[in-house]
Amino acid sequence: MKMWQCSVSGCGEQPRLFALVVSPDGNRSERAVCQNHIERIGLPYVQAKDSGPNLDRSSFDWRFCAVVWAPEPQEFTLVLRNTRDASTIVIPTGYVEATWIYNIVNKVPYEQPTTHEFIANTIRSLAGTPVEAVVEGYDGKAQSFQCYLAIQIASALIKVKCRISDAVAITLVTDTPIRIIMPDISQLPFRR
Numbered sequence: 001m002k003m004w005q006c007s008v009s010g011c012g013e014q015p016r017l018f019a020l021v022v023s024p025d026g027n028r029s030e031r032a033v034c035q036n037h038i039e040r041i042g043l044p045y046v047q048a049k050d051s052g053p054n055l056d057r058s059s060f061d062w063r064f065c066a067v068v069w070a071p072e073p074q075e076f077t078l079v080l081r082n083t084r085d086a087s088t089i090v091i092p093t094g095y096v097e098a099t100w101i102y103n104i105v106n107k108v109p110y111e112q113p114t115t116h117e118f119i120a121n122t123i124r125s126l127a128g129t130p131v132e133a134v135v136e137g138y139d140g141k142a143q144s145f146q147c148y149l150a151i152q153i154a155s156a157l158i159k160v161k162c163r164i165s166d167a168v169a170i171t172l173v174t175d176t177p178i179r180i181i182m183p184d185i186s187q188l189p190f191r192r
């Protein structure tokens with residue numbers, strides 16, 4: 001993201017957050033904002049309001065919403081948005097994972113299949129269909145999500161464990177949804 005000035009017209013301050021955002025209708029935009037204009041990034045991520053812990057979102061479909069980079073301290077986050085009430089979930093990730101996802105969303109062309117295209121192609125070559133990625137838990141100690149990719153092969157639904165960043169990348173490559181079926185979904189940093 002080559003934006004070294006706050007993108008708010010006439011500001012010119014040094015940005016504090018950079019984001020690649022995909023709107024619910026699929027439009028991509030890149031934004032950079034300074035400390036004073038964080039709310040202009042247009043993400044619920046930075047307009048956090050508690051949307052209530054008791055709402056059962058386990059049947060909702062989630063989609064990629066944004067990848068956000070804060071340079072100081074260096075932090076990368078993925079934001080997912082559900083298709084029902086538009087609440088979001090913020091997922092900390094690493095530089096490499098954020099870069100892969102940024103490139104997938106921006107459709108950066110590669111001569112050869114990328115790793116996630118390769119995985120999707122392999123599944124299809126074996127007569128499988130990627131159905132969805134499922135988040136079924138969160139390990140607070142390890143600070144990691146427990147996820148699997150659900151693959152339909154003939155009448156069998158096969159579950160393959162994966163990292164949440166790979167789950168997001170695969171669902172972007174295969175245009176499939178993410179589902180979050182954790183028993184205590186309220187422990188996640190939901191935002192609205």
Ligand SMILES: [Zn+2]
Pocket residue numbers: 006007008011012013033034035036037
């Ligand atoms: Zn600004």
